[in-house]
Amino acid sequence: MMYYQLLGPEITVAVLGLLVLAGSLLLPSHGKNALGYLTTIGLAAVLLAVILNFSREAIFFAGVYQIDMYANFFRLLFLSAALLIMLMSSRYTGLFGERKSEWFSFMLFATLGMMIMVAAGDLIMVYVGLELMTISFYILTAYLLNDRWSAEAGLKYLLIGAMSSAVLLFGMSLIYACSGSTVFTEIYQALLAGSERPALLAGIVMMMAGLGFKISVVPFHMWTPDIYQGAPTPVTAYLAVASKAAGFAVLVRILLIAFPPTSLDWKLILAVLAALTIIIGNLTALPQTNVKRMLAYSSIAQAGYILVGLVAANTYGLKGVLFYAMTYVFANVAAFAVTAVVEVAEGNAELESFNGLGRRAPMPAAVMTICLLSLAGIPPMAGFAGKLYLFSGAIQGGYLWLAFIGLLMSMISVYYYLHVAKAMYIGISSREDRVLLPVPVRIALWICLLGTILMGVYPGPLSELTELAVQLFSAV
């Protein structure tokens, strides 16, 4: 018996995306605002459906597609991120002019791609989901067509993204050659029986490199700052939180489910990469003067922290990966939402534009400060609880040096996060008028603020959720 209604979220998002696309062609321009409301309500309904069916699991098409609690956790993450982004972008989408409504449908398709990625139990499915997500993001990145930065960022993202998927595919073809299957569980069985082969090692390494591009791990991070700075701010926020989480979700599932521990000692490789990512991400974030670019480098560093949990690969570490990815959504979306507000008001996201924001817009400035402190891992914010899981997982797994590097670099990161707070509260602006704050942005900021603080002071519920989600890997 296959429970096809569990595929409902994917089907609904796909249908909604097509509906919005058709609606944007057919509706007159003054009716297009309705499509934004339709998208937001649709996403909220799908989110509710996923929450209600959280503990129901099913395997479709002989293991090709798996709805389990792990997939459900990430579907929850993507849908909440998409919903927050829809709220925060209510004013920003005005910059897109006539093409505003297609933007909603590409957001939906990107979300669909991520949902497919995390539930995939097969290399083909991973690839199709990944490309659905990235091709939507190429378009979204270049969405401000008349803005030279945005168009350039879109082209760069396309060329680098396409090349990284070619590398990923070549790795997949080698894995297929060694195992004779593309389904994760069958690959595991075949590799368990077979002996170690150089082609298999090359395949796994190439696949890790391909996914490394998506999660911007050093040395595959060079594209991140450029694309994050050039893309429209809501897209940057979505790229930073959701696309990265999807990459991690796939990486964790493939490394732990498809490859037996004997095939390659990937933990040491990833440990070195994680350390490099944390160090380089944090150190290059220090001298940045553009807040979007600074957040891009900080997101590289955050990817490094999350990787620490995967390196540990024990219950604590994996829980940390999921927990941190979720706290990261709220903190980062809030930071980008405030950046978008400033960008709409001032025309750019340079650090000087944040001067005096503490007086001109007290609420966003306070939310920004709290969320940046959460990113830095200051208690009692959520980021602290997440880092606690990640680093205690690393210590349990015998990677004391990695936890030490992470802690040291977290301390350094406080400097550049507080740099923004200093501009907002001490910096002097020539303008004294209040910054306009639309109601949806206000709602998004309140949700992010509550999420960041609640998950920090009372991490119990989210911790239990992550515990359920990683049960899948407890046999490993």
Place this chain on the structure above:
Amino acid sequence: MIGLNHYLLLGTVLFGIGAYGVFAKRNAIAVLMSIELMLNAVNVNFVAINRFLQPAAGMGQLFAIFVIVVAAAEVAVGLALIISIYRHRKSVDLNDFNLLKW
């Protein structure tokens, strides 16, 4: 007798040529073509592995078809982006796209 290894060698060489093109070419369209070469090298791999290792099952060929379809979508978006950027800059040379530090 031509065996699996010859095809895999062909695939790897094609992939290498494509990768060289991505890094050496400065024309955006040439880079896009090089990426196509890399993707097609992967297709050669998949079809050959399928034919020699599992003639009965069709997983590899299926994968190759998915790759072809997705690559077509990717190129469509890529060419559209190159045309739109050409309208602004009157150039498709990647060295000219330097507003953001490459």
